[in-house]
């Protein structure tokens with residue numbers, strides 16, 4: 441079923457109120473009247489009604505019962521959250537509902553839709569709006585009061601879509617209003633979150649549906665500092681990236697809950713992961729102190745308490761030097777099949793076996809023939825030559841001819857080739873006995889994002905693999921008994937997907953990637969168990 445049909449299904453499938461059904465339908469029509477590029481620029485990806493309801497239901501459990509609500513949604517769209525607010529709270533409870541929406545395309549429709557309700561929707565840029573200055577419940581002078589319930593799915597607009605002038609303006613006002621200095625790389629949602637501080641009443645509650653990016657990248661640090669030092673961070677729920685929250689915007693998202701009050705001493709934050717906000721798959725309490733010292737946060741949702749307590753133990757980087765496989769700069773030219781080698785009569789001394797990409801590798805254990813070549817249906821060889829051009833031309837005319845084809849095709853001018861000398865030489869990557877795939881999805885036939893490969897051959901690998909070279913102490917014990925090699929490989933394979941995924945990064949749609957450093961941070965307990973039978977100095 442296409443995205444639109446699936447979303448249209450919401451209208452009929454769910455037990456929605458009439459207005460909500462109309463809203464969802466209108467949302468769908470309004471979305472389809474825009475191009476994907478237009479929607480990306482303004483971050484126009486609506487919240488699923490079921491999630492909006494879940495968020496408002498959850499907010500209700502955090503608020504004192506029967507409290508009077510002053511609601512704010514700074515990025516309204518057609519009002520998924522407002523609709524859920526009306527569902528969860530009685531009208532007399534809602535004393536005020538303020539919202540902003542920059543795009544009249546959605547805004548005008550929303551005004552029409554919610555005409556008979558207390559909504560005050562401003563069709564203007566929230567980041568330009570002046571925050572209220574009154575914190576108290578009843579201001580005798582009729583000044584605008586701050587919100588005590590802010591629920592928002594802000595535009596995720598990446599910094600590339602913000603002009604330099606716009607970024608400078610946002611940076612300046614965020615610093616003026618919230619005292620937070622954001623990096624030029626920050627996405628628009630970071631500015632929304634910081635600026636909203638001035639709109640929240642003391643002890644007010646905020647629930648932000650935002651990308652998980654800020655938790656792991658450098659530009660997110662000021663946001664993390666804000667969450668740990670300026671407010672009381674209550675909970676972060678990370679959705680399972682396989683279960684993308686916005687079908688058409690490829691991001692993995694989280695809901696961040698906090699209270700506008702300084703954190704109590706010894707405060708702990710709840711990290712939950714997976715399934716739904718109300719029934720997460722995993723849950724873990726993390727002290728503010730430990731969060732302060734942690735560079736990446738997404739892993740806390742994923743990890744079990746047991747794994748975290750082992751943080752200080754031996755890691756893979758203590759046992760292996762881990763390198764990304766080699767980047768040829770032009771695989772079509774440098775990675776050759778035996779037929780191509782004989783067609784161009786290339787000298788074998790400049791060809792080394794190389795593994796095919798994981799997609800085309802049917803086995804996880806690679807056996808070798810007498811020459812050390814991998815026993816695989818698909819044999820591939822990497823062309824690499826260190827000799828200077830004059831010598832190649834004089835001594836290896838067929839290779840010279842082949843290289844001239846590379847010159848004619850402009851391969852020698854490609855970035856990576858240009859930075860090698862000679863351009864047809866390759867990085868040094870001797871074969872490694874263990875390899876790990878560099879990226880993968882969880883929702884494939886194998887069901888696991890990463891594969892560990894045991895390589896008995898002398899094949900090297902390109903950068904779709906990470907290569908694990910045993911450090912001297914481990915290499916020493918692996919020298920004789922080949923059984924142990926296999927056991928170490930099996931132990932690598934027993935490292936849980938969660939542990940690996942929590943070290944790496946994840947992209948929307950559930951594509952996981954592991955850089956060498958990140959794989960190096962995975963715990964080596966399983967290998968230590970195997971080695972403990974042997975003596976490793």
Ligand SMILES: C[S@@+](CC[C@H](N)C(=O)[O-])C[C@H]1O[C@@H](n2cnc3c(N)ncnc32)[C@H](O)[C@@H]1O
Nearest residue numbers: 485486487515516517520541542565566593595
């Ligand atoms: C991610 S959508 C969320 C819409 C709605 N609240 C929901 O959850 O379905 C973000 C909305 O913010 C609007 N928006 C983008 N930039 C804005 C700005 N500077 N001020 C106010 N609204 C903005 C977009 O047009 C879009 O409707």
